[in-house]
Amino acid sequence: MGRHIKVAIGQYSDKGRKELNQDFHGVCLPREPQLSTKGVAVALADGISSSQVSQEAAQSAVTGFLEDYYCTSDAWSVRKSGEHVLTATNSWLHSQTHQSQHRYDRERGFVCTFSGLVIKSTTAHLFHVGDARIYRLRGNAFTQLTEDHRVWVSSQQSYLARALGMDRKVEIDYVQVQVAVGDLLVLATDGVYEYTDADFIQAAIAAGPDLDVAARAIADEALRRGSGDNLTIQLIRIDELPDPEANEVFRQISDLPCPPELEARDEFEGYQIVRVIKRSARSHIYLAVDKASGERVVIKTPSVDMQANPAALERFLLEEWIARRINSAHVLKPCAQMRQRQSIYVVTEYIEGQTLGQWLIDNPKPDLPTVRGILDQVAKGLQAFHRLEMVYQDLKPDNIMIDGTGTVKIIDFGATRVAGLEEVDTPIEQINLLGAALYAAPEYFLGEQGSRRSDIYSLGVIAYQMLSGGFPYGTQVPKSRTKAAQKKLAYKTVLNEEREIPAWVDDAIRKAVQPDPLARYEELSEFIYDLHHPNKEFLNKTKPPLIERNPVIFWKSVSFLLMLAVIVLGVARFH
Numbered sequence: 001m002g003r004h005i006k007v008a009i010g011q012y013s014d015k016g017r018k019e020l021n022q023d024f025h026g027v028c029l030p031r032e033p034q035l036s037t038k039g040v041a042v043a044l045a046d047g048i049s050s051s052q053v054s055q056e057a058a059q060s061a062v063t064g065f066l067e068d069y070y071c072t073s074d075a076w077s078v079r080k081s082g083e084h085v086l087t088a089t090n091s092w093l094h095s096q097t098h099q100s101q102h103r104y105d106r107e108r109g110f111v112c113t114f115s116g117l118v119i120k121s122t123t124a125h126l127f128h129v130g131d132a133r134i135y136r137l138r139g140n141a142f143t144q145l146t147e148d149h150r151v152w153v154s155s156q157q158s159y160l161a162r163a164l165g166m167d168r169k170v171e172i173d174y175v176q177v178q179v180a181v182g183d184l185l186v187l188a189t190d191g192v193y194e195y196t197d198a199d200f201i202q203a204a205i206a207a208g209p210d211l212d213v214a215a216r217a218i219a220d221e222a223l224r225r226g227s228g229d230n231l232t233i234q235l236i237r238i239d240e241l242p243d244p245e246a247n248e249v250f251r252q253i254s255d256l257p258c259p260p261e262l263e264a265r266d267e268f269e270g271y272q273i274v275r276v277i278k279r280s281a282r283s284h285i286y287l288a289v290d291k292a293s294g295e296r297v298v299i300k301t302p303s304v305d306m307q308a309n310p311a312a313l314e315r316f317l318l319e320e321w322i323a324r325r326i327n328s329a330h331v332l333k334p335c336a337q338m339r340q341r342q343s344i345y346v347v348t349e350y351i352e353g354q355t356l357g358q359w360l361i362d363n364p365k366p367d368l369p370t371v372r373g374i375l376d377q378v379a380k381g382l383q384a385f386h387r388l389e390m391v392y393q394d395l396k397p398d399n400i401m402i403d404g405t406g407t408v409k410i411i412d413f414g415a416t417r418v419a420g421l422e423e424v425d426t427p428i429e430q431i432n433l434l435g436a437a438l439y440a441a442p443e444y445f446l447g448e449q450g451s452r453r454s455d456i457y458s459l460g461v462i463a464y465q466m467l468s469g470g471f472p473y474g475t476q477v478p479k480s481r482t483k484a485a486q487k488k489l490a491y492k493t494v495l496n497e498e499r500e501i502p503a504w505v506d507d508a509i510r511k512a513v514q515p516d517p518l519a520r521y522e523e524l525s526e527f528i529y530d531l532h533h534p535n536k537e538f539l540n541k542t543k544p545p546l547i548e549r550n551p552v553i554f555w556k557s558v559s560f561l562l563m564l565a566v567i568v569l570g571v572a573r574f575h
Helices: 054-071 078-098 198-206 211-224 304-308 310-325 356-362 368-387 442-446 452-468 483-487 503-512 524-532 551-574
Strands: 006-014 023-028 040-047 112-120 123-129 133-138 141-144 150-152 158-160 173-178 184-188 231-240 271-279 283-290 296-302 346-349 353-355 400-403 408-410
Touching (some): 023 054, 023 231, 040 231, 054 078, 054 310, 078 123, 078 173, 112 133, 112 184, 112 231, 123 133, 133 198, 141 198, 211 231, 271 296, 296 304, 296 310, 304 310, 310 346, 356 452, 368 408, 368 452, 368 524, 503 524
Antiparallel strands (some): 006 231, 023 040, 123 173, 133 184, 150 158, 283 296, 353 400, 400 408
16 A cells, blocks of 8 residues: 555546537646645536536536635645535626526526545545436445435426525535545446446446546447437546555644744744744734745744634635635735645745835825726736635735735735635634725625625725825714715815816716715726726716815805905995
């Protein structure tokens, strides 16, 4: 027996008698240390035939699972990682359907079945929703390990009861089975298993060592026997498993301690600490050098006090998954974990630059093109979150970095809300408000859940601050904790005599920071576009009163008129 898991894999997929193959499948065989800490992942999805876009759903489900599973924290169990990934995927698929013309038809949008497994150590962890199947062949025993999620209304008619993307919430079957050397796991769609049997599958596998050939032979036999559906099958043979004692080496990181407070020159798990960047009650952040590569990195560790707070520790670990999922030039990038950890920490790229907060101190009156350039980049970073059904929730100048090349990046994901995670059994508390209150959207102060429009509000506040040095409602938003109070909030125009700012730019910011979320922009791209181009909606509207457009000129005019009245009255008295 070897120290690491070793498997042989065969796969085959074909459209069969249909015009389009709506199935999708994939396997991930990572290198060490992920092979031991995360295992081997296999996934198969079957798009429903009633939908014209279900092949896209199937592809998204499989690729999302295979990519996002390996982005989850090594501290999470396989079950926790798989359920987090699939609930997030389900939320994304459901949102895509909701935004399409099929939002009222459960079986015509981005919907697919899903069956996947992760083989880690000597255990196979199965995740299943729908009517594809997973079997185990051990010796002559061919055992079905999953349950079909179909409701039969007659002997000839049934419908799919559960699938990814079908509903806002999804119930995922999780099964844990022990595996042994020589076991063969089979994943197949209904187009295959309904038209083959255990004897033929065993014979095809026994015919030769090439599992790809065996997979194709099984699918061809299903087609020959009359299958009218897509044909997809995966075969996974267990050739080697870790030695029992080796499993202890790769115990769950959740059993590992939080690191102690580190100081400059300390050596820590292959890194040399250069200096402390920041310490807080939640985390400690250090600049360090990777001794193997010489690369400068940032190490973030939970504070020692968090060891006794499972919810806080889980949220710290969630940050790592969020960072690994996002691929954007305008979002902080995590570093690949190349060595086995002895404690809990996260390693990210080092950004040599300054926060936007510090930049504004150094540049208190930036010109409009510069402001637009920074906001454009921040918006691209936020869009990377929004595309994955995540709301950043804590946008503020101190969470935005500008490097020496002028590239802008969003950092710190401690408050990010991930769609769908409310349904996962976890001590993580989905945070509604964390950070600077002056940048937080008004709905947070009513106890409401954040949305993309909440992030748009925060970006609008930053735009306002960069152009005026103040806030659109002063300091009143955190104090306005009722709908009635928020309706009384009065926007202060960003226009003034000292800055050349077009009125339509002020209108765009005004719309972005509306107290009512439904009155704001629906998409970030709309706001950014209106910061660059005059919106006809703004240009054609009736001009607001002079007191709103330019209160200084208004009061000067009032004072001048009063002075004239006094002079006229004075002259009249002497005549």
